[in-house]
Amino acid sequence: MKKILVLALAVVMVLGVVAFAACAQPQTVTGECKYDNYGHTYGAKVDVTVLNGVITSVKLYTEEETGWVRTSADNPDYGWTSHDAVEAAYEGFLKQFEGKPVEEVKAYVATATAEAQTVGEGVPSITGGTQSAARIIVAIQDALSKLA
Numbered sequence: 063m064k065k066i067l068v069l070a071l072a073v074v075m076v077l078g079v080v081a082f083a084a085c086a087q088p089q090t091v092t093g094e095c096k097y098d099n100y101g102h103t104y105g106a107k108v109d110v111t112v113l114n115g116v117i118t119s120v121k122l123y124t125e126e127e128t129g130w131v132r133t134s135a136d137n138p139d140y141g142w143t144s145h146d147a148v149e150a151a152y153e154g155f156l157k158q159f160e161g162k163p164v165e166e167v168k169a170y171v172a173t174a175t176a177e178a179q180t181v182g183e184g185v186p187s188i189t190g191g192t193q194s195a196a197r198i199i200v201a202i203q204d205a206l207s208k209l210a
Contacts, residue, residue, distance in 0.1 A: 086113060086114055087113075088111050088112065088113040088118060089111070089112050089113075089209060089210060090109050090110065090111045090112075091109070091110055091112070091205040091206070091208045091209055092107065092108070092109050092110075092205055092208075093107070093108050093110060093201045093202060093203065093204030093205025093206070093207070093208065094106065094107040094108070094128075094201050094204060095174045095197045095198075095200035095201040095204060096128075096130055096197075097174070097175055097176040098176060099176040102130075102131045103129070103130045103131065104130060104131045104132075104134075104193075104197065105128060105130035105131070105132065105197055105201075106122060106123075106130075106132055106174075106194070106197040106198045106200070106201040107122075107123040107127070107128045107130070107201060108120055108121060108122055108123065108198065108201045108202055108205055109121040109123075109205070110159075110202055110205040110206060112164055112206070112209060115163055115164050115165070116161060116162065116163055116164070117159050117160055117161070117162050117163075117164065117167060118160060118161075119160060120156045120159045120160070120202060121156075122152055122156060122198060132194060132197070133145055133148050133149050133191065133194050134193065134194075144189075144190030144191060147189075147190055147191075148188055148190055148191035148194055151188045151189070151191060152188075152194075152198075155186060155188050155195065155198070156198075158186045159186070159202060164206050164209065167199075167202060167203065167206060168203055168206050168207075170182065170185045170186075170199055170203070171183075171185060172185060172195075172196045172199035172200050172203070173196060173200070174193070174196040174197040174199075174200040179192065179193035179196040179197065180192070180196055181195050181196050181199065185199065186199070
């Protein structure tokens with residue numbers, strides 16, 4: 063009898079955990095990072111979806127949706143010729159955030175202001191697109207700061 067009672071209690075506990083997990087709903091929050099420089103508004107706007115403290119997806123808005131420059135145009139005079147490569151890298155870059163705990167991404171070091179755009183060591187980046195990566199990371203962190 064005692065074994066049956068223990069087994070029944072174990073089943074109830076497992077069902078309770080399963081029910082609790084099933085009730086957890088993903089939350090999507092919007093974040094942004096923008097600043098004015100050289101007569102343009104540069105920035106990134108994202109929707110970040112989180113479930114149980116883990117990022118499940120990141121959507122990056124287009125320039126048409128925001129009206130901001132998310133990737134600088136090529137300017138060979140300054141050695142900048144990576145526009146198309148950076149745009150092509152966004153999908154893979156954003157995938158790097160999926161499965162990451164919220165607290166880990168909130169701790170990333172990135173700066174995105176008119177004065178400086180940097181990404182810290184060990185933080186995801188885009189080859190040839192450090193400024194864009196910094197804006198996206200800061201926008202993701204802004205979104206994460208709005209989680210309920």
